[in-house]
Amino acid sequence: MAGKEAKLLSLGIMATRIHAEELYFTRIAQASEEAGILVFRFCPDQINIQEKTVYGDEYDYRSRQWVPKEIPIPDLIYDRNFRGLTWQSDEKIQWLKKETVFLGYGLPGKYQVFQILTQVDTLIEFLPPVNKVSSPEDIWRDLAADRKIMLKPEFGSRGTGIYLIESKANGWVVRMTKQEGGFERLFDKKTELDKWLRYLTAHYPYLTQRFLELSNVQHEPWDVRILVQKDSSNAWKERIRGVRIGRKHCITANLAAGAEVVPFNEMLNEFSPQLQHKIQESIEHIIQHLPHELETRFHRLFELGIDLGIDKKGDVWILDINSKPGRKIMERLDPENLHTLYKAPSLYSTFLMGELLKAGD
Missing domain, CATH: 3.90.70 (Cathepsin B; Chain A)
Known part of the structure; x- marks a missing residue:
C-alpha cells in the first residue's frame, strides 16, 4: 500500500485553522479521489522547515475521515489561509512558496493591485480613485x-x-x-x-x-459578486454571478450582516434596456481582461471573487478583487452545481503537474 500511495499526487490545503471550512475541504477531498490525489489539510504553524514536513490531517478514502498525520511537503498547495486586517509576512509560508507549487499565489494589498491596474488601458475606466x-x-x-x-x-x-x-x-x-x-x-x-x-x-x-452611490430603488446597498476559477485546461471559467443586497442604513452589502442574495437579472431589470446592454458589455469586458491582466502583472492565480458596483448611470466599477473568495453566492443561487467548485482544485492540480512534467521540473 505504501508503494501505491507514493505514486499518488498530494494536494495540501493550507488553512487558518485546522477545522476551518470543514465541509468545503471534505468535499474537495472526496472529489479528488477519482483523480488519484491525496488531500491533506494543515496550518502554516505546523510546517517544519528543518525536516521539510508538515503536520495536519490527511483524508482517508477508506474510512472517509480526516486522520492526523505528518507527511512530506505536498506536491501542490491550495492556499485558504486568511491573514485578517494586517499583512504579516510569514517566514514559513514564504519558504513553502519556494519549496513547492501553489495553485494560486494570491494578490498583494488593494492599493498595489489598483495602482498596477490603472496602468492597464482596457481596465482603467472601471477603477474608482x-x-x-x-x-x-x-x-x-x-x-x-x-x-x-x-x-x-x-x-x-x-x-x-x-x-x-x-x-x-x-x-x-x-x-x-x-x-x-x-x-x-x-x-x-x-x-x-x-x-x-x-x-x-x-x-x-x-x-x-x-464614495459611489451604489443602491437600488429602495435605497438598499447592493453589489455584484462574480466567482471565476481556472478549469482543467487553464482557462478562466465564470462559476456564478449574483447580487448581494444589504439592509437599509448599511453602507455595504455584507452577507455576515444579513444581506440577501438574488440572481443578477433582478438587479439588471431595474435599469433601462439601453443601460442593461451597457452594463452587460462592461461586465463581460472585465471578466475577459481582469484575470489575465492580474496574472500577467503578479503571479499565477487559481480563483477570483470580483466585486463590482453599478451606479445609477449604468457605469460599472471594480470595487474589490479577492484571490481567496467565498462560496455563499453559489450555495444560495446554484447549489446543484457546487460539485464544480469541489472538483476544481484537483482538476487544476492535474493540469499544473502535467505542465511541470512537460517543462522538466
Whole structure:
C-alpha cells in the first residue's frame, strides 16, 4: 500500500485553522479521489522547515475521515489561509512558496493591485480613485475634496473594517455595517474624530476611495459578486454571478450582516434596456481582461471573487478583487452545481503537474 500511495499526487490545503471550512475541504477531498490525489489539510504553524514536513490531517478514502498525520511537503498547495486586517509576512509560508507549487499565489494589498491596474488601458475606466492613507491628514484632504469618502482596510475582506465618513454642517458622521445592521456616530469636534482616525490608522493600513452611490430603488446597498476559477485546461471559467443586497442604513452589502442574495437579472431589470446592454458589455469586458491582466502583472492565480458596483448611470466599477473568495453566492443561487467548485482544485492540480512534467521540473 505504501508503494501505491507514493505514486499518488498530494494536494495540501493550507488553512487558518485546522477545522476551518470543514465541509468545503471534505468535499474537495472526496472529489479528488477519482483523480488519484491525496488531500491533506494543515496550518502554516505546523510546517517544519528543518525536516521539510508538515503536520495536519490527511483524508482517508477508506474510512472517509480526516486522520492526523505528518507527511512530506505536498506536491501542490491550495492556499485558504486568511491573514485578517494586517499583512504579516510569514517566514514559513514564504519558504513553502519556494519549496513547492501553489495553485494560486494570491494578490498583494488593494492599493498595489489598483495602482498596477490603472496602468492597464482596457481596465482603467472601471477603477474608482483610491488613495493610500499614511496619516489622518490624508483623510482630511480627501474629505475636503469630496465631503463623503469610503475608508477601507488595505488587507481586509468580507466587508470587515469599512467606514463611510461624511462631512456635515454640525460635524462628521462615521457609518459602518455591523452584524445587527447599520451603525453611525456623529463627531462634532474635529479633535475627537482626528483622535479616532489616528488610533485606527496606527493599527491597520487603510485606503480612501471616492464614495459611489451604489443602491437600488429602495435605497438598499447592493453589489455584484462574480466567482471565476481556472478549469482543467487553464482557462478562466465564470462559476456564478449574483447580487448581494444589504439592509437599509448599511453602507455595504455584507452577507455576515444579513444581506440577501438574488440572481443578477433582478438587479439588471431595474435599469433601462439601453443601460442593461451597457452594463452587460462592461461586465463581460472585465471578466475577459481582469484575470489575465492580474496574472500577467503578479503571479499565477487559481480563483477570483470580483466585486463590482453599478451606479445609477449604468457605469460599472471594480470595487474589490479577492484571490481567496467565498462560496455563499453559489450555495444560495446554484447549489446543484457546487460539485464544480469541489472538483476544481484537483482538476487544476492535474493540469499544473502535467505542465511541470512537460517543462522538466
